[in-house]
Amino acid sequence: MKGLILAAGRGSRLLPISATRAKHAVPVAGTPIIARAVQALRDAGVDDIGIVTSPSSETDLRDATANSGHLTFIRQSEALGTGHAVLAAHAFLEHQPTLLYLGDNLFQDNLTPLITTLRDADAVLGVKEVPNPQAYGVAVVKGGRLLRLVEKPRTPESNLAACGVFAFRPELLEHVAELPPSDRGEIEFPQALTRLMAAGGTVRAVELGGFWSDAGTPDDLLAANTHFLSQQRPRLDGRAERSVLTGNVVIEAGAVVEDSVITGPVWIGPHALVRGATLGPFVSVGAHARVDTARLHGALIDEFARVLHPSRPLSRVLIGRHALVTAPSESGLQVVMGDRSIVRV
Structure with a gap:
């Protein structure tokens, strides 16, 4: 066959x-x-x-x-x-x-x-x-x-x-x-x-x-x-410091979670950094991605993406590789959709 x-x-x-x-x-x-x-x-x-x-x-x-x-x-x-x-x-x-x-x-x-x-x-x-x-x-x-x-x-x-x-x-x-x-x-x-x-x-x-x-x-x-997040088994191969992890959470090797609340199912990929965030349920964070001071629910964050200090919670979002989501600048909102794009909300 x-x-x-x-x-x-x-x-x-x-x-x-x-x-x-x-x-x-x-x-x-x-x-x-x-x-x-x-x-x-x-x-x-x-x-x-x-x-x-x-x-x-x-x-x-x-x-x-x-x-x-x-x-x-x-x-x-x-x-x-x-x-x-x-x-x-x-x-x-x-x-x-x-x-x-x-x-x-x-x-x-x-x-x-x-x-x-x-x-x-x-x-x-x-x-x-x-x-x-x-x-x-x-x-x-x-x-x-x-x-x-x-x-x-x-x-x-x-x-x-x-x-x-x-x-x-x-x-x-x-x-x-x-x-x-x-x-x-x-x-x-x-x-x-x-x-x-x-x-x-x-x-x-x-x-x-x-x-x-x-x-x-x-x-x-x-x-x-x-x-598929619901089907995974909890595993902690990375580091979680000063954080609360509840339910089905996977933190891959090299990933670091600091000062965060993680409610599974959540998957955090290799060498990702999550700091001061509230994640879950149903969030995946790709390898080498960074999530800082953000609230995410029902999200797929791809590798090398950055979610930095958005001004509101994000739900049902799909963020491509190398994309940036952050707070508005002094000049106001900016929306550029797609891989390697920027969204200011």
């Missing part, structure tokens, strides 16, 4: 956070999305993993997975869709069954059931019950068998969303290779499942019951950050 993660897209819905790096490299509760994807495949028993990248995203993804063991990086020369990305990995897949993972997804469930279900099917997809199926590709399923996929229907036939993970036998690649471009000019991998069923193949659906996010928007990232 091969594992294949598609991570060539930049993520326009996450701009400006994704303007300077691939969205898959953005951390959630201290761990890059792409590293969580790799771990999900390893937890399912898949060790031979390829990652499809773009020329602009490969360096970010290599850095983000530096501690994830051996990986094969495959370059997709043009952004021509998920089907095109799978075909770019044809040589890597070596005519073996594949567990395919769209790299901006995050799952609580173990993915092993997709592999076991493939024993009695030609392909398998993961589905998840959602309250707003019209925003997704909708799977119509009967008795565990996929009948059809409908992309973002106005009137959904079911509330099951296709949620970005598939298992398939190598013969499916023949159908992928025959796909015409979609209306947006891309080769869409899910359409190969429709062709497979039309040819008499069996596609089964595995319903996932736990947390799932496609991490496509800032709100998605914050929700995922909240979920």
Whole structure:
């Protein structure tokens, strides 16, 4: 069994956070999305993993997975869709069954059931019950068998969303290779499942019951950050001085917390400095970031960011790398959004 993660897209819905790096490299509760994807495949028993990248995203993804063991990086020369990305990995897949993972997804469930279900099917997809199926590709399923996929229907036939993970036998690649471009000019991998069923193949659906996010928007990232912070185990490898720590708190090696009140779940990354702050719950502070005299709740602070003496509490905020959030200057408010940006509030 091969594992294949598609991570060539930049993520326009996450701009400006994704303007300077691939969205898959953005951390959630201290761990890059792409590293969580790799771990999900390893937890399912898949060790031979390829990652499809773009020329602009490969360096970010290599850095983000530096501690994830051996990986094969495959370059997709043009952004021509998920089907095109799978075909770019044809040589890597070596005519073996594949567990395919769209790299901006995050799952609580173990993915092993997709592999076991493939024993009695030609392909398998993961589905998840959602309250707003019209925003997704909708799977119509009967008795565990996929009948059809409908992309973002106005009137959904079911509330099951296709949620970005598939298992398939190598013969499916023949159908992928025959796909015409979609209306947006891309080769869409899910359409190969429709062709497979039309040819008499069996596609089964595995319903996932736990947390799932496609991490496509800032709100998605914050929700995922909240979920994975809740799953961590308390750990104190850094220093906490004259501070009160309550609940599920992780302070990584090299981090320093001084004169602060921390209410978990909170994650404070390596070599971060938190001073005179009130953090939590649901706050992650990236490596080498600095938080001074601030009150934060429900926040994702990326590496090297600085939150210095803001004049009001900050809630549900996403602050990119090297960004600065501080109090207004004498000239008044200043707002410059994005990585390496400044927000004065």
